[in-house]
Amino acid sequence: MKRIANQWKDYECCDAGDGEKLERWQNILLRRPDPQAVWKKTDHAGWDRIHAHYHRSSRGGGSWEFKQTVPETWTVSYKELTFKVSPTGFKHTGLFPEQAVNWDWMQAKIRKAKANGRPVRILNLFAYTGGATMACASAGADEVVHVDASKGMVQWAKENMALSHLENRTIRFIVDDVLKFVAREKRRGHTYQGILMDPPSYGRGPNGEIWKLEDQINELVNACLDILDDDALFLLVNSYTTGFSSIVLENILRTTVLRRHPSGYVFAGEVGLPITQDNMILPCGIYGAWSDEDDEV
Template sequence: MAETSTAPILMISEPRSDYALVDSGLGRKLERYGEFHFIRPEPQAMWAPAKDDWQADGEFIPASDEDGGGRWHLNANVPEEGWQMDWEEVSFTAQCTPFRHLAYFPDMDPVWRWFRGNLQDLESPQMMNLFGYTGVGTLALSAAGANLVHVDASKKSVTAARDNAALSGMTERPIRWIIDDAAKFAAREVRRERRYDAILMDPPKYGRGPDGEIWRLEEHLAGLVEDCGKLLDGDSRCMFLTVYAVRMSALALGSLLNEKLSHLGGTIEVGELAVREEARGLLLPTAIFARWSA
């Protein structure tokens, strides 16, 4: 039986030379991505900003709730094809995407470091990254010696991930790049009786697979977690689940992991990811998580 800790844990992304949450407030945030500064909506920044004279190279202006979407307003000096950034040994291309992201989630920094700590004494641990996006996390763990299976339903995202591997000089690393529906792939891995030392899951609230499959977090997450639990065994080390932009509690995620991973023993913990603001040290919450470790 897994031991569940209900005391929330904070995993904080600190300001770095390549990225910083510079300031935040009144429903917006000012961030530095490499040499560029951007303003994006941030509903959780309910306080007043430290300064009111933000200077940025671009801003994402959301549309109305009825219309959804939105668009970037960028200065001419922001390269449309993106610009290079680095995370430890990993180089990657940051870019203003139509979904208001910049092809990289800096709040995952402490998550990747947590995996490195859990796997550091294993030789070539086997790891799966579901919903792997542009591959920064995959490459961060591969650089630390893990063998990776990177899964994402978006061909564009997997292409970007492979390009980032080339930019990092990591094309020869043992990484399988899979374009597939994450839930279907995990189910097939169960039927193939595969096992992993570690699994990272970063699912969206809603998504589509390459063949039109529909992903709805509230409907499909439990089945995916159950399958991932079957891919772990008594020698496995850890699993991490993050959830963004939903009305859900970290305690609910912890209870789900407790049900599906109870056969593994170990410890289940819950908490929040947050980014520390550079201006005042305020913590801006970004996601909830639940994690299991042996």
């Protein structure tokens, strides 16, 4: 299955190919590496009008080459949400626009649950700058708990909360190792109707804890089962790990969540962005989801 984020106005993947993508963020054109874009790019005029180009280094990492004046930060909006974006030193801009399709899915589930008088508490793990956090809060979740090991990313998420005018919603920001936090929530007896996670391939917690996706994803999903409410709406896993199949996520969810919540449904597939130039899809990662309803987008 494919989930395509095709509702953007402030973002556009204009073209892609030869290992790069050409993107419009509001009125700024960026050229960034993309290992999935192995086909030949076109002669789209935007390639020659870019504001900035990220070059990878043979020694690892990379740097931006600025062709035109680019503000240090600016904002883009998605429907009722507004986010800060910035060309960071590690290629990213602080937002993964393909995830908007998952935001829409979660928002629809939250709004339906609230209309039916159900409580909705959401846990966002590896929450980064909080795109999903703001989407869930905006949809009316009673509480959203945002957990990330990086103080800088949590601060960025707080800025996005202010930009989206969500200061009056109940959002808790936690800087912590996700496994340790989930274990504490179990001891406290806290449960959530929705849990989402975007685990990295490799990472470190705030106290040097090591995370490796292939070694710990099963442990994390099983730990989350202990705090997934009996009246749960969803559990969503995203992954950008190269070579990690969506079928792996499907199998993990079938052997964990579906066994504990057999009346639900499991979906898995790719997340992508439409490429304007040739009406193609740029693959941007994979997802696996357990849902209380057969509501795949």
